[in-house]
Amino acid sequence: MTARAWAELLRVSALFTVPGDALAGAAAVGRRPNRSTALAVGASLCLYEAGMALNDWADREEDAVDRPHRPIPSGRITPRAALTAAGALTAAGLALAARAGRPALMVATGLAATVWAYDLRLKHTPAGPAAMAAARGLDLLLGATATATVPATATASASPTETATVGAPTTTKAPAPPARAAVPAALPAAALLTAHTYAVTAVSRHEAQGGSTTAPLAALTAVTALGGAVVRDRPGEGKRAAAPARLLVTALTGAYLRTAGRPLAHAALNPSPPLTQRAVGGGIRAMIPLQAALAARAGASGTALAVMGLVPLARSLARKVSPT
Numbered sequence: 001m002t003a004r005a006w007a008e009l010l011r012v013s014a015l016f017t018v019p020g021d022a023l024a025g026a027a028a029v030g031r032r033p034n035r036s037t038a039l040a041v042g043a044s045l046c047l048y049e050a051g052m053a054l055n056d057w058a059d060r061e062e063d064a065v066d067r068p069h070r071p072i073p074s075g076r077i078t079p080r081a082a083l084t085a086a087g088a089l090t091a092a093g094l095a096l097a098a099r100a101g102r103p104a105l106m107v108a109t110g111l112a113a114t115v116w117a118y119d120l121r122l123k124h125t126p127a128g129p130a131a132m133a134a135a136r137g138l139d140l141l142l143g144a145t146a147t148a149t150v151p152a153t154a155t156a157s158a159s160p161t162e163t164a165t166v167g168a169p170t171t172t173k174a175p176a177p178p179a180r181a182a183v184p185a186a187l188p189a190a191a192l193l194t195a196h197t198y199a200v201t202a203v204s205r206h207e208a209q210g211g212s213t214t215a216p217l218a219a220l221t222a223v224t225a226l227g228g229a230v231v232r233d234r235p236g237e238g239k240r241a242a243a244p245a246r247l248l249v250t251a252l253t254g255a256y257l258r259t260a261g262r263p264l265a266h267a268a269l270n271p272s273p274p275l276t277q278r279a280v281g282g283g284i285r286a287m288i289p290l291q292a293a294l295a296a297r298a299g300a301s302g303t304a305l306a307v308m309g310l311v312p313l314a315r316s317l318a319r320k321v322s323p324t
Contacts, residue, residue, distance in 0.1 A: 008321055008322075009056055009070075011321065011323050012317065013314060013318040013321045014284055015048065016310040017314065017323075019041045019307070020307040021044055022139070022146070022147075023300075023303050023307055024143065024193070025140040025144035028140070028144055028189045028190075030298070031150075034150050037147045039146060040146035040147070043108050044093070044142060046092045047093035047111055047115055050089035050093060053085040054083070056072050057082040059123075060073060060079055090116070093112065094108055100146035100149060103146075103148075104142060111142060114138060115135055118131040118135065128205070129202045129205070130198060136287075137190040137191065138190075141182075141186055144183065149182075189294045192226055192230060192290070195222060196223065196283070196286070196290055198222075199218065200280060200283030200286075202218065203215045203216050203264070203280055207273060210271045210275070216264045216267035216279050219279075223260045223261055224261065230293050248296045248301055252293035255308075259282055260282055266278070281322065288307060288310050291307050
């Protein structure tokens with residue numbers, strides 16, 4: 001029962017939506033995932049779970065009325081334990097980010113500050129959705145900065161001796177952007193993920209009581225526009241992408257639209273609490289195909305397919321522990 005309570009408090013089924021942030025960030029800067037990317041993923045997971053624990057601690061009085069089954073109001077986890085977990089997870093996340101380099105630590109610090117500000121002050125204000133959206137965008141930038149901090153090694157097709165002997169010119173792989181250029185390079189992908197998060201968070205503000213058709217309808221419009229933006233912005237910086245790459249981006253974008261759009265349409269037609277909660281859950285799960293589509297759009301097809309491998313795991317665990 002204790003393990004179940006912590007799984008509910010931390011919403012572990014939503015954890016599978018986190019690694020794709022860092023992986024999409026790595027793809028956005030033209031790098032393959034490396035050790036620093038793994039550290040960024042670990043930091044993201046810790047900071048995400050810190051936010052979940054802090055969220056329930058901050059909402060414990062509200063949950064006692066609207067969600068008495070939650071771990072804290074039901075008495076299965078004490079408020080002190082939840083707050084301690086939030087602090088410990090935040091410290092662990094920052095420590096992992098520090099190991100990925102100073103740029104990653106700076107982004108992680110901003111991410112942690114945003115998470116705590118959202119849970120403690122901004123959640124029930126008009127700035128709440130923007131703060132939550134900013135946290136997701138910063139998470140993608142964390143992966144980008146961490147990955148780009150590792151110097152890119154240029155590889156020659158022939159050694160200097162071979163070049164002198166054969167007379168063939170030495171070719172080197174075009175270097176990826178340096179660490180200082182990681183944030184500008186990853187901003188377009190971060191902006192798309194931020195916009196999606198804003199739309200889903202706006203819907204989540206009505207999941208307890210329902211009653212809003214405007215929020216899910218606006219989110220559905222935003223999701224459709226985001227899907228179009230992902231498909232239009234092809235990899236290759238304006239050059240015509242290969243047919244397989246275009247097909248993969250289109251397929252992943254279709255999965256994103258299907259995962260997020262269908263439950264949002266149902267909630268817009270009938271804004272009951274169950275359907276609104278289902279729309280929020282769909283929006284959370286849709287982050288995985290969106291992250292995969294962003295990686296594929298940047299030319300990282302292998303990374304995109306690896307991210308999509310998280311979908312069945314998230315779906316399976318969501319049947320046992322709600323992500324909302």
